[in-house]
Amino acid sequence: DVKVTQSSRYLVKRTGEKVFLECVQDMDHENMFWYRQDPGLGLRLIYFSYDVKMKEKGDIPEGYSVSREKKERFSLILESASTNQTSMYLCASSPPPGYPKGNTIYFGEGSWLTVV
Amino acid sequence: AQSVAQPEDQVNVAEGNPLTVKCTYSVSGNPYLFWYVQYPNRGLQFLLKYITGDNLVKGSYGFEAEFNKSQTSFHLKKPSALVSDSALYFCAVRAPSGGSYIPTFGRGTSLIVHP
Numbered sequence: 039d040v041k042v043t044q045s046s047r048y049l050v051k052r053t054g055e056k057v058f059l060e061c062v063q064d065m066d067h068e069n070m071f072w073y074r075q076d077p078g079l080g081l082r083l084i085y086f087s088y089d090v091k092m093k094e095k096g097d098i099p100e101g102y103s104v105s106r107e108k109k110e111r112f113s114l115i116l117e118s119a120s121t122n123q124t125s126m127y128l129c130a131s132s133p134p135p136g137y138p139k140g141n142t143i144y145f146g147e148g149s150w151l152t153v154v
Numbered sequence: 155a156q157s158v159a160q161p162e163d164q165v166n167v168a169e170g171n172p173l174t175v176k177c178t179y180s181v182s183g184n185p186y187l188f189w190y191v192q193y194p195n196r197g198l199q200f201l202l203k204y205i206t207g208d209n210l211v212k213g214s215y216g217f218e219a220e221f222n223k224s225q226t227s228f229h230l231k232k233p234s235a236l237v238s239d240s241a242l243y244f245c246a247v248r249a250p251s252g253g254s255y256i257p258t259f260g261r262g263t264s265l266i267v268h269p
Contacts, residue, residue: 042197071256080261081244096256128197132257141186141248143257145197 040065044129044146051153057116059149061129070112071130071143072096072104081128087112088134119153126150156181158247160260167235168268175230175263177245187228188246188257189219198244204228215239235267 045060083096085104132143190198202213
């Protein structure tokens with residue numbers, strides 16, 4: 039089974055802190071994604087990466103950055119946490135488009151971040 | 155640009171009755187379509203997908219979905235609902251090749267199954 043592991047399930051951070059959310063997948067997937075989920079807003083894409091060291095902005099990249107130095111790991115960084123970044127963060131991975139098995143997207147369990 | 159619509163924010167159904175959660179999509183070319191379920195405080199779990207072939211796709215926990223190309227729909231169904239099916243359901247679309255790497259998700263439909 040594919041496993042996408044988010045290292046922290048619940049975090050409480052102070053305003054202005056630098057926050058790292060880590061995500062690791064064990065299926066050698068090229069594509070990895072970071073989403074933010076808020077009530078009534080669905081899933082919003084923050085950043086995605088289609089291969090090592092490659093990254094592109096999603097719909098709401100402001101206040102975030104990412105790092106992908108190794109294929110299995112995709113990190114989300116909040117440069118200076120603010121209260122409006124309190125949310126559920128979801129990491130996902132998948133094979134690339136055109137993959138014969140249909141490029142199913144697999145999600146981690148999520149990281150609840152509270153910024154106080 | 156590709157898009158997904160889940161027209162109902164919430165669906166209520168009695169236990170034992172059939173359920174349908176609706177999804178329509180827009181994408182260039184033939185789509186890859188997915189359904190996911192999310193239980194409280196958990197990530198999204200993959201339920202089923204349509205790639206090609208039979209329009210009726212069967213998935214986990216007794217769920218199935220019907221691909222209708224002319225109506226650009228991919229509705230999720232189950233013949234007999236369980237209280238434990240109560241959760242948030244997401245439909246997603248992805249272009250098969252040459253398109254965006256990014257999957258597009260609907261806003262989610264909350265399914266409530268009453269005892």
